Amino acid sequence: MSSRVGRVVVTLMILAGSAPATGFAQDLADLRDFDAEIEAALRSAKRAAGFEFLGTLNRICLLPASGRVNTSDNVPRYVRDPSTVPARAVWYAEPAKVFDNLYFVGGKIHTSWALTTSEGIIIIDTTYPYNSEELIIGGLERLGLDPGDIRYVVISHAHGDHIGGAQILQEKYGARVVMGRADWDLVETYPNRYSSMAPERDIVATDGMELTLGNTTLTIWETPGHTPGTLSYTFTVFDDGRPVNVAYSGGTAFNFVNSTPDPGIENFQSYIDAQQHIADRAAATGASVILSNHSEFDNAVNRNRMLAGRGDGPHPYELGEDWVQRYFQVMQGCARAAQLRLEQERAEAGVL
Numbered sequence: 515m516s517s518r519v520g521r522v523v524v525t526l527m528i529l530a531g532s533a534p535a536t537g538f539a540q541d542l543a544d545l546r547d548f549d550a551e552i553e554a555a556l557r558s559a560k561r562a563a564g565f566e567f568l569g570t571l572n573r574i575c576l577l578p579a580s581g582r583v584n585t586s587d588n589v590p591r592y593v594r595d596p597s598t599v600p601a602r603a604v605w606y607a608e609p610a611k612v613f614d615n616l617y618f619v620g621g622k623i624h625t626s627w628a629l630t631t632s633e634g635i636i637i638i639d640t641t642y643p644y645n646s647e648e649l650i651i652g653g654l655e656r657l658g659l660d661p662g663d664i665r666y667v668v669i670s671h672a673h674g675d676h677i678g679g680a681q682i683l684q685e686k687y688g689a690r691v692v693m694g695r696a697d698w699d700l701v702e703t704y705p706n707r708y709s710s711m712a713p714e715r716d717i718v719a720t721d722g723m724e725l726t727l728g729n730t731t732l733t734i735w736e737t738p739g740h741t742p743g744t745l746s747y748t749f750t751v752f753d754d755g756r757p758v759n760v761a762y763s764g765g766t767a768f769n770f771v772n773s774t775p776d777p778g779i780e781n782f783q784s785y786i787d788a789q790q791h792i793a794d795r796a797a798a799t800g801a802s803v804i805l806s807n808h809s810e811f812d813n814a815v816n817r818n819r820m821l822a823g824r825g826d827g828p829h830p831y832e833l834g835e836d837w838v839q840r841y842f843q844v845m846q847g848c849a850r851a852a853q854l855r856l857e858q859e860r861a862e863a864g865v866l
């Protein structure tokens with residue numbers, strides 16, 4: 515029986531006042547075939563992923579989610595004891611010019627992007643504090659760009675692998691830093707956790723905010739889920755003068771509480787709704803490129819290699835609008851499957 519039919523039947527029973535509350539719950543558990551619903555959600559995610567988005571599928575559909583929120587305020591080990599920083603070979607990747615106005619200045623695992631404009635550079639995400647100077651500042655220089663031109667630093671969310679270089683870039687170049695309100699609050703709440711990577715509170719992003727620098731506008735979309743303040747973006751790049759629209763997904767893994775029905779079910783709903791929001795904006799702008807802040811999800815490092823051997827072939831980042839939509843279907847399908855497991859748990863526990 516479909517979940518919709520199940521809900522209708524239960525709703526009718528509630529309206530009719532035909533059974534005590536625990537009876538409803540038992541009925542709900544009996545009426546719905548949760549295993550089939552979960553299987554269908556997983557199948558939809560797998561089908562959407564194809565061979566293109568296996569990293570994302572693997573991370574959020576197949577591997578176990580953490581189910582915890584970090585509430586400790588400890589100085590990260592890699593800040594406290596630099597000898598624990600992973601070896602350079604683990605994270606270093608070559609910088610690359612990807613589009614006329616978009617440059618990859620990230621690492622093998624965590625990515626950072628430089629969007630160049632007529633009035634300076636917008637940096638999107640900043641890797642860790644221990645590698646952002648080499649990857650971003652060094653990368654820009656190796657690509658013939660001037661880090662002194664950095665005007666804005668846009669942080670998708672306040673985790674150490676993306677906010678790591680924001681303080682450095684703000685202090686060194688006076689760059690304005692943009693982040694979601696809830697994630698600015700995180701930085702202030704946990705001063706030790708963010709030591710060496712806490713930019714001064716600056717621009718608070720809001721949904722639909724347009725960040726314009728010279729001839730370029732990056733539009734910011736609030737996509738809460740991965741963190742409460744996670745941001746995603748849409749913007750236009752150029753491939754030898756031809757405009758190409760990009761959707762940037764700012765948070766992926768299920769890092770919120772997801773091990774208990776309450777508030778897990780609600781948290782997953784925020785995540786699913788947020789993915790629909792950015793999917794809609796991607797469709798409205800005709801986005802044919804999907805970028806993320808992890809190479810595991812957008813295959814940036816492999817695509818950079820393909821780009822080097824592109825010749826007159828298609829641009830390896832340009833997947834088409836349909837694939838961009840499929841990316842968000844993977845995220846939604848995986849989140850729905852996980853949400854259904856919590857709904858099942860709640861129904862079987864006899865609580866509506």
Ligand SMILES: [Zn+2]
Nearest residue numbers: 671673740765
């Ligand atoms: Zn994160």
